[in-house]
Amino acid sequence: MRANRSEPAIFTAILIYDDRCSLCRGCMKWLELHAIRKDAFEFIPCQSDERLKRFPQITDEACQQFLHLVLPNHRILRGDEVLPEIMKRLRGFRWLSFLFKLPVMKIALYAIYRWVANNRYIIAQTIKPLVED
Secondary structure, three states: OOOOOOOOOOOOOEEEOOOOHHHHHHHHHHHHEEEEEOOOEEEEEEEOOOHHHHOOOOOOOHHHOOOOOOOOOOOEEEEEHHHHHHHOOOOOOOOOHHHOOOOOHHHHHHHHHHHOOOOOOOOHHHOOOOOOO
């Protein structure tokens, strides 16, 4: 499969998420469905032995506090830092990655991410489950 010359090559990024949270699991399913390619993401639950084996530098505590994204160059992003990289890998949303470079957007994104992350279990209980438990 040849890459389109107008688009940079995007290689698989590894998303490490909280598998105990139905909101998180639903978001991972949504990302999988909207990815630019089937192999744009690899999903690894925080609670898995695979995460412990492959990424021992990500502590259990950090894993529960933040979504983590491991880039192909092995750089690890966490929390609100992952969103621009995720957007680059989604059909129809790639253009949003540029908005995240604006200082005002970075501040707003951080605040929104922290609020959602801190309240994800409550949010998951108050909305229709994105995936069944």
